[in-house]
Amino acid sequence: MTQPIEQIVRRKLSDEVFDRLERMITSGELQPGDEMPSERVLMERFGVGRPAIREAMQSLANKGLVNISHGERAKVLKLTARSIFQQVDLTAKIMLSQSSDSLEHLKSARIFFERGMAREAAQRATKADISDLKEIIERQRNSLGQAEEFIAADMHFHTRIAQISGNPIYVAVSEAMLAWLKQYHTEMLIWTGKEKFTLVEHEEIVDRLEAGDAEGSETAILKHLERSRALYSK
Structure with missing residues (x-):
């Protein structure tokens, strides 16, 4: 009997970057009010391009984990019941x-x-x-x-x-x-x-x-x- 094919879905780079950035926040490596590392630092740390970093950062912002302001480094937000x-x-x-x-x-x-x-x-x-x-x-x-x-x-x-x-x-x-x-x-x-x-x-x-x-x-x-x-x- 032929076994069904189980496809392995390749994850987007930005998803992997998101997971790592999220762990930096949940582990306490980055605290509420801290600035996120620069795009260049993150690109070097994770070995990925700028688009993956920016997409992951936007996902963090969409989930209320960071605040992104034009011209400024993103900052880690303090989560509250209200913000959730x-x-x-x-x-x-x-x-x-x-x-x-x-x-x-x-x-x-x-x-x-x-x-x-x-x-x-x-x-x-x-x-x-x-x-x-x-x-x-x-x-x-x-x-x-x-x-x-x-x-x-x-x-x-x-x-x-x-x-x-x-x-x-x-x-x-x-x-x-x-x-x-x-x-x-x-x-x-x-x-x-x-x-x-x-x-x-x-x-x-x-x-x-x-x-x-x-x-x-x-x-x-x-x-x-x-x-x-x-x-x-x-």
Whole structure:
């Protein structure tokens, strides 16, 4: 019986260079803020031409590992949870635009996530946290009739709750999900009166957080998100 042919695919030189440059960063040989070696140094080190170096460097930049500025040496970036999510921002929005199921899954994931954030915040919120949340609600109230400003304050309210956790990954997840959902938050631009429900519900959430009531905070945010869920439509 003839064995199937297993082709060996030759990798591009730039892919090999990318792997080596990535290892220089992940191993700690190059630290955040360090300049990358010059093209000439890398060409000599790896024995390749300038095109392979430039293509590999652009791939590093596309993945958020380095910053390339015209006329300057590329610099290693410090990766954060926020910068990692920003790298997938465009592809996430494309995925949502192509599938109504994906949008529903994201809305469900947001509700699951924020219920946990509400419980966490109720146990950790300081007077300063509560004061900030109340100020955001006032900003929302002053933005009635101005959809973009109102929605921006709404997003800030929810990410501020995530900040109470003290965990930057939670904050980055909150910011990313809200940014991906924002383009589908169209109902509020068309109907009037919905904003007042939001203000009342936000005040109820803050009341429960201020009381340190984890169960009540989760219930309040669940009620709020289940009602507003219908506002996000394609």
